[in-house]
Amino acid sequence: MKRASLDLRAASSFSSARRGACRSWSDGMNTCTERMGILAKRNGTILIVLVLALAIMAAGCSGGQEGGQADGQAGPAAEPVTITFYLPYAGDTATFMEQYGNAIVKKFPHVTIKTVHPPDTNVAGHLANVLSSQEPIDIFLNGDTNHYRYITPFQYQYDLTAMIKTKGYDLSRLEPSTLEAVKALAPNGEIYALPLRMNVMSLLYNKDIFDKFGVPYPTDGMTWDEAYELAKRVTRKEGDTQYRGFITQSYSIAWQNQLSLGFADPKTDKPLFYTDERWAQVVQNINRFYEIPGNALVEGSFTGINNLFYKTKVAAMYAASIPGTAQEVNWDVVTLPEFSNLRGVGSQASLTLAYIVSNSKHKEQAFDIIAYMTSDEYQTEMAKKALGLPVIKTQSAKDAFGQDNPNLKGKNLKALTKNKPAAPFPQSPYQAITNNQLEKLWYQLGKGQLDVNTTLRMAQENALKEIEKLKASGQ
Known part of the structure; x- marks a missing residue:
């Protein structure tokens, strides 16, 4: 490249x-x-x-001559510059530098890195203060699902297309699904960011539960039907303990669904839950697990479901992203189960994107930095720490995932890259508010309080009302 x-x-x-x-x-x-x-x-x-x-x-x-100088390096007389990263999460500069920044400074010794992040969970409020105070931001690291929450409301988007061309940046090195996901955020295929890292859903399982009941472990390449039959075998009650065969987060399984279904039509802003019959397939596929006697969705929050696997250790299988930190549960991982008519297709990727902010005064230098962050060298080192899956095609970078993370030693990490990520869906400014309506109702569905058809119809109606409210208020 x-x-x-x-x-x-x-x-x-x-x-x-x-x-x-x-x-x-x-x-x-x-x-x-x-x-x-x-x-x-x-x-x-x-x-x-x-x-x-x-x-x-x-x-x-x-x-x-072009390409003769070491890639991404400054000339000998490069002027010192401070590049400010915005991190939309509470954190600290030292951790960021250890994980990401030190490698950048080593490559660009004339660069000083500054980080800005919100003091709490009110990211939008903090960004409003940053904007009013004219505090500079050059690079914004943001989840793709938050594009319409933290980027467009503050007019931070900046099309990199021309710079990509003049800089000779090779887009073909990127995993196609990551580039498609970036373009899905723009009305005309503009490129507002470069992908930095990604995560995919897989199937975690508690080895101790399977050992306890003498049931074979899940395997790579299982279909959803096979996972369903396996869940029935490990959904059991012993004494006062109810073991649950399968759990997942409705939020994640919807956002990263394997059928590449969007929540709202970007052309009409109309919800799609009740008008696209494939949503019934996605929802029913998961809900049948909760219909297994003893496996009903009792919990009503993300944390409550998460704790079933990591804290109380009663969930045998958990469709989620793998943890990078130490866990008490004896777990391993296989590929996310596949639809029988979509073999080899995993979840959509959840991306962290590196934006160059529209009012940055150092766009050239910022681009060189985010370009370097997608290099083989940088992506490989990031993968070794398990900070995210590489966004590039290079197989050696993928194979390096988790090598330097002791918490992942012995895990079946190749399962994370065996399947092709599902294609991203075209984004609408109202995606988040639309998905929220489905998520709320999915908890009731999992408890057996609603049926699939009613859930999707109510989600459609509720989302439409919320969209109309937002439009009426000028949002």
Whole structure:
């Protein structure tokens, strides 16, 4: 890949002269050679001087040609610059530098990194304050599902298409689904960000429960039907403990659904739950697990469901993203079960994107940094720490996932990249509010208080009302 190098406008006039000489060198090689021969006959000293001069010109040529300089590195006279990252989560600069920033500074020693993040969960409120105070932001790291929450309301979007072309950035290195997901955020396929990392859903399982009941472990490549039959075998009650065969988060399974279904039509802003019959297939596929006696969805929150697997350890299988931190449960992982008519297709990827903010004063330098963050070198090191799956095609980077994370030692990590991520769906500004309506009702559905048809109809009606309210308020 021809990655971008930093702006060389601050390079010395001598370097410019060498590049000019370089053109003379390449254009007049034969003429120069002839003149050297003539001068050699006249004066050996002149010949020596010419040889030295031409050697300098040749060295300038090799350093100034496109792609000759090390990818992503600044020229020797690069001016110091501070690049500010916005992180839409409560965190600390030290952790960010350890995980991401130190490698950037090592590559670009003239860059100083500053981080800004909200003090609490009110990201939108914090961004409003940042905008009013004119506090600078250059690079915004944001989840793709939050594009219409944290980027467009503040007009932070900036199309990178022209810069990608002039910098010679090779988009073909990226996993196709990640680029499609970026383009799905724009009305005309603009590229507002480069993907940084991704996560996919897989099937975690508690080895101790399967051992306890003498049931074979789940395997890679299972269909949903096979997972359903397996769930029935490990949904049991022993004493006061009810073991649950299968759980998942309705929010995640909807956002990352394998059928690439959107929540709202981006052209009409109408919800799709009741008008696209494939939603019934997605919802019924999951709800049948909750219809297994003893496996009803009793919980009513993300944390409550999560705790079934990690805390109380009563859930045998959990469709989710893998944890990168140490867990008390004895777990392993296989591929997310597949629809029988979509073999080899996993969940849609959940992406973290690196945006260059529209009012950044350092767009050139910021682009070089995010371009470097998608390099083989950077993606491989990030994967080793299990900070996210690589967004590039390079197999060695994928194979490196989790190598330096002791919490993942011995896990079946290849399951994360065996399946092709499902294609992303076209985004609507009202995706989040629309999905929220389905999520609320899915808890009631899982408890047996609603049927699938009623759930989808109510989600459709409730979402339409919320969208109309937002439009009426000018949002």
